[in-house]
Amino acid sequence: MKIALLVTPFSDENLALAAQVGVEEIVATWPGLDPAILDGNRRRVEAHGMKLGVIERYVPTLDFIHGTENCRQQTENFKTLLRNMGEAEVPVLCYSWMPNDDWQRTRLDLPDRGGALVTEFDIRNPDKAINATGFNFSPTDPTPASKLWENLERFLNEVIPVAEDAGVRLAMHPDDPPMAEAFGQQRIMHTPEAFERMVKMVDSPANGICLCQGSFASSAAEYDIPALIRRLAPHIVFAHFRDVTGAVPHFQETFHDLGKTDMAACIRAYQDCCSNIPIRPDHVPTLHGESNKHPGYHMMGRLWAVGYMRGLLDASTSAKQG
Numbered sequence: 001m002k003i004a005l006l007v008t009p010f011s012d013e014n015l016a017l018a019a020q021v022g023v024e025e026i027v028a029t030w031p032g033l034d035p036a037i038l039d040g041n042r043r044r045v046e047a048h049g050m051k052l053g054v055i056e057r058y059v060p061t062l063d064f065i066h067g068t069e070n071c072r073q074q075t076e077n078f079k080t081l082l083r084n085m086g087e088a089e090v091p092v093l094c095y096s097w098m099p100n101d102d103w104q105r106t107r108l109d110l111p112d113r114g115g116a117l118v119t120e121f122d123i124r125n126p127d128k129a130i131n132a133t134g135f136n137f138s139p140t141d142p143t144p145a146s147k148l149w150e151n152l153e154r155f156l157n158e159v160i161p162v163a164e165d166a167g168v169r170l171a172m173h174p175d176d177p178p179m180a181e182a183f184g185q186q187r188i189m190h191t192p193e194a195f196e197r198m199v200k201m202v203d204s205p206a207n208g209i210c211l212c213q214g215s216f217a218s219s220a221a222e223y224d225i226p227a228l229i230r231r232l233a234p235h236i237v238f239a240h241f242r243d244v245t246g247a248v249p250h251f252q253e254t255f256h257d258l259g260k261t262d263m264a265a266c267i268r269a270y271q272d273c274c275s276n277i278p279i280r281p282d283h284v285p286t287l288h289g290e291s292n293k294h295p296g297y298h299m300m301g302r303l304w305a306v307g308y309m310r311g312l313l314d315a316s317t318s319a320k321q322g
Contacts, residue, residue: 086166154205281305
């Protein structure tokens with residue numbers, strides 16, 4: 001298992017900090033379609049002794065999710081990104097089928113331990129819903145779940161051969177919050193069964209899963225997360241390591257050591273079943289002195305989380321060897 005980190009902003013200072021705490025792979029956001037930008041990012045990461053392993057966040061998807069008139073062009077752009085990643089030897093592309101564009105919360109500054117700030121979702125406050133890209137999303141013409149599935153199957157049949165040729169594996173992220181419908185829009189990628197259906201649509205190692213622990217942990221179904229990791233392990237190519245308290249319809253994110261999931265058991269499950277994947281801390285609290293301009297994505301909490309993960313990994317490895 002390779003500890004990865006999404007560094008925001010993507011600066012040499014933050015890359016140096018990541019290297020210093022033992023990060024092996026860097027996760028970068030959508031680089032656009034210019035291969036020179038992606039290659040430049042790869043070289044910057046390698047200059048700090050790490051590998052650029054994953055692209056995720058801000059990848060344009062809404063047109064092919066909903067099947068709009070721009071669907072064809074956006075799909076072609078996605079293929080171009082895959083080819084560019086193949087040329088730059090970046091092996092994983094994380095994306096989602098969230099029809100509301102990104103994860104949604106109703107509060108971004110809830111005080112947690114010591115006054116650290118975390119995000120909250122409470123369905124009783126729909127007028128406060130905001131997604132991670134910073135705007136309210138209220139569809140005027142919602143796409144039904146049946147159409148979302150139809151669009152997904154068409155998309156996978158078209159892009160998976162390109163991913164295979166490029167040597168890139170796709171990692172589908174679950175809906176967050178994990179609900180069958182949110183704010184008037186149906187959603188389809190929020191259960192283990194949905195992911196098993198997805199990977200059967202196109203049977204390929206390139207058609208994989210991003211196991212986001214926090215998304216599944218916040219489900220009203222109250223999944224056993226270590227068991228879920230083992231169940232989906234053959235298809236997991238990337239993982240997000242985070243935790244929550246509560247569940248839909250009301251939950252909040254928290255420090256990795258304060259949530260309801262047995263995080264040590266999760267690490268053991270990854271080591272047993274999918275030990276070669278990159279795994280990164282996700283959605284961390286904003287700590288004292290940080291602006292909270294980008295909730296969940298500031299550096300101090302991420303550095304703390306890397307240390308926590310390394311401690312769990314060392315303990316698990318020692319137990320296996322002992």
